[in-house]
Amino acid sequence: MRRIAPAILLFFLSPLVAEYLLGDFTLAFLYGLLLLAPMYGGGALLIREVVRRSGRGWPSIVLLALAYGVFEEGITTQSLFDPDYADAHLLDHGFIPALGIAVPWTLFVLTLHTVWSISVPIALTEELTANRRTSPWLRTPGLTVATVLFVIGSVATFATSYATDHFVAPWPALAVVVAVAVALVVVALRLPRVETVPTPTGDTTAAGAPIADRPAAPPARIMFVAALAAGFVFMSIRHLPTWIGPAVFAAGALATVLAVRAWSRRPGWNGWHRMALAGGALLTYAWNGFLEQPIMGDGPIITPVSHVVFGLAAVALLALELRAVRSLPRATRRTGQPAATAVNPAG
Template sequence: MRRIAPAIGLFFLAPLIAEFLLGNLPVSLLFALMILAPLYGAGALLIREVVRRTGRGWPSIIVLGLAYAVFEEGVTTQSLFNPNYANAHLLDHGYVPALGLSVPWTLGVLALHAVWSIGVPIGLTESLVLDRPRTPWLGKLGLTVTAVLFALGSVATTAMQLYQDDFVASVPQFVGVAVAIVVFVAVAMTFRPAARQVDSVNRVDSNAIRVVTSRTAPNPWWVGAFAFVTGTAFRLLPDGIPAWLNVAGLLVLAAIVIAVVRHWSHQTGWGDSHRFALVAGAMVCYAVHSFIETPVMPVSPAIDHTGDVVFSLAALVTLALTARRLRRHAAASTVEEAGVAPARR
């Protein structure tokens, strides 16, 4: 149980963050976890296990998260192509008839799933498992069971959507979805296995060593604030502005986040606390946004905001406990290193 506990935690954490912390589903639909966990949870778990088993890192996780997003929104819910999905008029803004989709909605929902549905739950769970954050958590049997659960969750979600709305995308659209998934998976596998860091300015060009600049990584609080601000800007980017201005805003935000995080991650001292800060900032962004999010199922304001409060408090408590564990782990590691230093000399 100790070995698979992180996997079980991620299995349920992914849908809780993706749908309930966001405020997209009210607390009265908490029973929907039985269907959402096999889709979101098993999907995040499979991505995490594939990446860690191949020794790759966060770029691969995020790109595979994009592949997952294309699958969910292009196959199971078909929200990329359904003009009447959830009566939300998602395709009214920036619609491209040749593709049968809205560019702002497509970019936004893909980023949302890659970061919050996949990346944030994986990052939070790994921050809680300090003794083996980047090692596999499942064996062959566990992977098989997870894959089966993901297939069942995908079928169940698709069946429920078709029961509510008989819309079915065209064959060319499904072909485009399949091609996009294959491309994202291929790109994710092109990233080299994660390399160990060396604090040096002059070490270059080695498959086993990643250069770390002499600059010191910023305080984790600044990293968390950056994640919160950029995440909030992403969530609040207005639909009322011209479509291509909206698209430009999404792309600029993505470029800024990628460039800044990549720059910071190559600086001296970048570590678990900084990665956790990114997760924490993104989660707090979701918690704050939940109070203005309109649930897909109409409920009374009392039920809606009760769920917002419950899930936001649960998120804050979880983040506080995780931060405490990280501080204790870092302190223990410092004491251990200080204790063995004389022996090394």
Template sequence: MLLLVLSPLVAEFLLGDFPITKVAFLLFVLPMYGCGAILIREIVRRTGRGWPTMLVLALAYAVLEEGITTMSLFNPNYAGDHLLAYGLIPAVGMSPVWTIYVLSLHVVWSIGTPIAMVEAVAGTRRTTPWLGKIGFSVVAAFFVVGVAVTTASSLYQYPFVASLPQLAGVVVVLVALILLAIFLPRLAGPRTVLAGSAPSPWLVGVVGTLAALAFQLVERYAQALLPAWGLTLVFVVLWVGFLVLVAFWSAKPGWNGRHVLALATGAILNYAWIGVERVATGDVIGPLKVTPADVVGQVLLVVAMVALIGWGVFQLRKAGDTALPAAALNPVTH
């Protein structure tokens, strides 16, 4: 299944953690990323819910990975990068800057964007379940294996275990997010629709691209200019503003799959330039060494992603691309 491969490709390879020429690493990260994305999408579509539930479960995935599997939310020396040094709150052993940033990466890029792209390619089947009971059980089993393997690997590479209160806090947050996903409304009932029409997918794509670009540039350059609380506030403002705007747009008649794909396109374009830059400068996960073939491969990966988006646009048009509440990021659905 395309989503099985696309999620880890975007999360790790398009970002430039691994050059695409080291694609063998895909087998290691595929069970957790790919199976996690499939499970989230399948649960949402089987229960008749939409993108609000999808994103809540994506956040739960992010908390699981970074809070328990890698424990990067608490490890001050994770990957040797001192990720918590900027904005560390000693009382909880966390940095809000790193927490918001890394969880956002998973919600938007690891889970949300691959699902949006694959659903677009699916055309008329984009909001229907894709797995039977056996298939769902197999994917769930591989996901559990992936979580266990990734956790063991992380503990081996970076010997660190979060404190009991920290781990308990992660469990509480996970339970809260799962309960929130359960109690979010289904899409079968009446839907709030605002006056006017949804904007052009082109405008949505431009805004999504600029929002993702602002998020990445702020994280990269604002640390030298702002205190940690200031950057945290900027992150919150960016997120709240973007979600409110998309919720407003998606509540208007005419919002459909092309709008969702436009948002995913903005996310892909931002990961694309970051990944090419990282591979070109050798800023990949050590001890990997970059060769000219890696740079060429990274550019070809970007081209393949753009081609996949184009295929999604074609499939949506072929399917009629009617406005479907299930395809909308619409928190006001009730």
């Protein structure tokens, strides 16, 4: 159980963050976690294990997380194409008939899955696992079980969505979704493997890059504030005019990716920085949850109580993260590996 404990944690943490911390469900629907975990948790586990088994790093995780979002919203729920999905009128603004999608909703929901449904739970769980952060957690039987659960969860989600709306997108749209998801998977698994680079100090940097001549990574507290600010901007663009929102999103997303990529390649990048980014994103969902109206288990008492409970749970999780990172030896904190080696920060 100790060996697979991180996998079990990730299996349930992914749907807890994706749906409950977001504010979609309350404590009254907590039993639904068992229904949501196979797809969310199974998907997060598969992505994490495939990447770590292949020796790749975070760029591959993020691309596979995006592929997951495309698959869920384009195939299982088909919210990208369904004008009546959940009676939420998701396609009313920024709809492009030739594509059959609304640009604002597509960008918004795919980012939710890429960042919060998959990447944040993986990052938080890995930082709790000390020396096993970049090592596989499951053997072949466990990976098989995760795959089966993901398939079952995906089929169940599609069946539930179809039973609700009786909507199926046109086959050309579904074919494009499959092609995009497959392309993302192929690119993710063709990215370079993470290279180990022994260094006297344990500092992490890209292979072959001189350490002494590079500026140090910014303090983790700055990363935390930056993550909170980016989360606030992202959650706010929904309220901007139809085409201004996507433009702001594109500029912000590009700036965020480039900044994190540059900072993560600097000496001194370590577990504090990774936790600061994931923690800022987690707390973004925590405060945003108070502004959301649950779609299941709503009530005048249960709704605010649920927001408070899930928010406090997020803070408690970050406290555990702080304790775990603080307890690691300095070199291990930087790399997630024994002190003898350092790892490309893209991992």
